[in-house]
Amino acid sequence: MYLCRMKPTRFILLYIAVPMMSFLFMSCRYGDERHRYALQEGTDTTPVRIHRLDKDIASFINDDRQHRDSIINADLELLKGYALIVNGTDSVDERLMSFWSTWPATTMFMPEVDRLYSDLEPEEHALGLILETAKANSLAIPADKFASVTWGDSHSIIINEGNRTAYLALNHYLGALNEAYNGWPRYKTKLKTRDMIPVDMAEALLATSYPYIETDEATVLNRLIYEGSIATAKHALVPAAPLNLILGFTADEMQQVVDNEEFIGKQLLKDNKLYSSDQTIISNLFDLRPSSTLISPDAPGRASRYIGYKIVQSYLDNNAGTTLSELLSPSFYNDGISVLRKSGYLLGKSE
Numbered sequence: 001m002y003l004c005r006m007k008p009t010r011f012i013l014l015y016i017a018v019p020m021m022s023f024l025f026m027s028c029r030y031g032d033e034r035h036r037y038a039l040q041e042g043t044d045t046t047p048v049r050i051h052r053l054d055k056d057i058a059s060f061i062n063d064d065r066q067h068r069d070s071i072i073n074a075d076l077e078l079l080k081g082y083a084l085i086v087n088g089t090d091s092v093d094e095r096l097m098s099f100w101s102t103w104p105a106t107t108m109f110m111p112e113v114d115r116l117y118s119d120l121e122p123e124e125h126a127l128g129l130i131l132e133t134a135k136a137n138s139l140a141i142p143a144d145k146f147a148s149v150t151w152g153d154s155h156s157i158i159i160n161e162g163n164r165t166a167y168l169a170l171n172h173y174l175g176a177l178n179e180a181y182n183g184w185p186r187y188k189t190k191l192k193t194r195d196m197i198p199v200d201m202a203e204a205l206l207a208t209s210y211p212y213i214e215t216d217e218a219t220v221l222n223r224l225i226y227e228g229s230i231a232t233a234k235h236a237l238v239p240a241a242p243l244n245l246i247l248g249f250t251a252d253e254m255q256q257v258v259d260n261e262e263f264i265g266k267q268l269l270k271d272n273k274l275y276s277s278d279q280t281i282i283s284n285l286f287d288l289r290p291s292s293t294l295i296s297p298d299a300p301g302r303a304s305r306y307i308g309y310k311i312v313q314s315y316l317d318n319n320a321g322t323t324l325s326e327l328l329s330p331s332f333y334n335d336g337i338s339v340l341r342k343s344g345y346l347l348g349k350s351e
Contacts, residue, residue, distance in 0.1 A: 036316060037236035037324050039133050048127040050120045053078055053147040054170060058110045061101035068094060078147050081160040082167060086151055109150045109171035112180060116194070117170055120148065126198035130205070130237045137236065137324045140209040146201075157204040166204060173197055187290040187301055190250050199245050202237040206230055210328040219275050220268065220304075221336035223286055228308030229327040232316070236324065247309060253300040260299070264307055265347035267295045274347070307347065315343035 039045070056071050063071065072079065072092065079097075080090040087096070100106060127146060134141045143159050143166040156172035159165070173194050174180050181189045210233075212226050235246050244254030257264065268274045273281055273294065284294045289301040316322055319342060326332055332339065 035236075035239060036232070037133070037137050038239040039129070039136060043132070045125070045128040045132045047121070047124040048131060048144075048146060050124055050127070050168065051075070051078060051145070051147040052120075053082060053167075054106075054110065054113060054150050055148075057097065057100045057149070058106050059101070060097045068097070072097060077163050078145070078165060081163040081165050082147070082149060084160060084162075085158050085167060086153070105150050105152045105171065109174075109180065112174055112178070113150060113170045116174060117148075122194075123168075123197050123201075126238065126240075127201065129239075130198065130202055133237045134205070139206070139233070139324055139328075141205050142208045143205060156200055159204055159208050161208070166201065168197065168201065185290065187288070191245070191248060195241070195245060198238045199234060199241050202234045203230065206233050206237075206328070213330040213334075215330075215334055217277060218334065219277050219336060220282055220285060221274050221340060222334050223282055224268075224274075224304060224308035225311060225333040225336055225339050226308070227286065227305045228310070228312030229333055231305065231309045232312050232327060233324050243309075247305045248302055249300055249306075253303075254306075256298075256300060257303050257306040260296075260303075261306065261310070262348055264295055264299065264303055265349070268304060268307060269348050311340060311343050311345045314345035315339055318342060318344050 053075060056075055060068060060071060072094070076092065079092045083092050083096065084090045086100075131141060131144065142161045143164045145163070145165040146168060147165055148168050148170050150171040151169050153169065156169050158167050160167065171180070173192055173196060175194075176189050176192055178189075178192070181192060207230065210230075212223065214222065231246050235241070235243070238246070242251070242254075244251050247254070247257075249257065273285075276282075281294060285292055285304045286302060291297055291301055292299040292303040295303050312327065
């Protein structure tokens with residue numbers, strides 16, 4: 001019984017060093033819920049190209065005039081979308097391209113990006129699966145074109161719905177211990193790994209088409225169910241990803257929340273937090289933070305996401321035929337009390 005503290009962590013950097021096959025094994029330990037909506041294993045999907053805009057921009061300053069013109073012409077629509085993000089205008093010319101080619105976000109990160117990402121074949125295969133799975137589940141997807149970039153923006157992925165392009169900042173995925181992130185707090189760098197690219201892309205696509213829409217009476221419970229629904233959809237789109245990555249935890253943090261599921265549930269019930277509309281409480285539980293202090297000083301940030309996932313999985317166990325579109329609709333997650341009741345999930349109770 002844990003009166004006020006979570007179980008201590010055991011292998012803080014475990015997930016960084018564990019190979020992919022071990023990740024897949026760990027995901028199986030937490031059940032096969034990801035297969036509810038996933039395509040049949042072995043389904044042939046077509047890889048989706050990720051245009052290497054980062055390379056085109058980095059090489060621009062050293063290209064001859066003819067090659068420069070060809071780059072601008074070939075990439076014009078992608079460059080306009082990029083310019084809109086980083087400059088606030090879609091105007092693109094040789095002067096601006098030369099500036100991008102020499103600005104710190106390019107010169108600082110491109111050598112490391114080139115070293116780690118000689119190609120993006122794994123990500124292109126993952127994107128093909130994401131788009132095919134979304135189509136099979138009748139999900140609206142806001143982008144069908146993809147481009148890699150480097151930039152100083154805090155967002156790892158930005159979707160321009162105007163040109164239906166998702167811009168992927170590879171300098172955000174150099175590895176949790178990369179020197180480029182020296183001085184950054186651990187909770188912000190722990191998942192800056194290549195394995196997170198398809199997971200983050202799935203979340204960006206889903207969250208753009210199905211953003212959290214809260215009512216004036218929106219509670220912690222509503223947000224829990226939304227987070228659980230998004231996680232369920234992500235797991236369908238990226239079925240090879242272990243549950244810890246789907247929920248944004250290291251492998252060790254995942255084990256913590258699994259071991260302390262009953263305790264986390266009790267803390268959510270304590271002082272009626274589950275039904276609170278207090279934005280301070282909601283922020284503490286769901287924003288990216290070093291820890292979920294309202295659960296415990298030792299609880300990983302967003303620890304309650306796991307409870308939301310469990311509620312949704314229990315709901316699906318007892319309500320066969322529910323579609324992903326239904327899970328992601330405001331009418332579902334904003335009807336929190338009804339969903340919790342129909343799920344049969346008991347917070348704060350051992351299974």
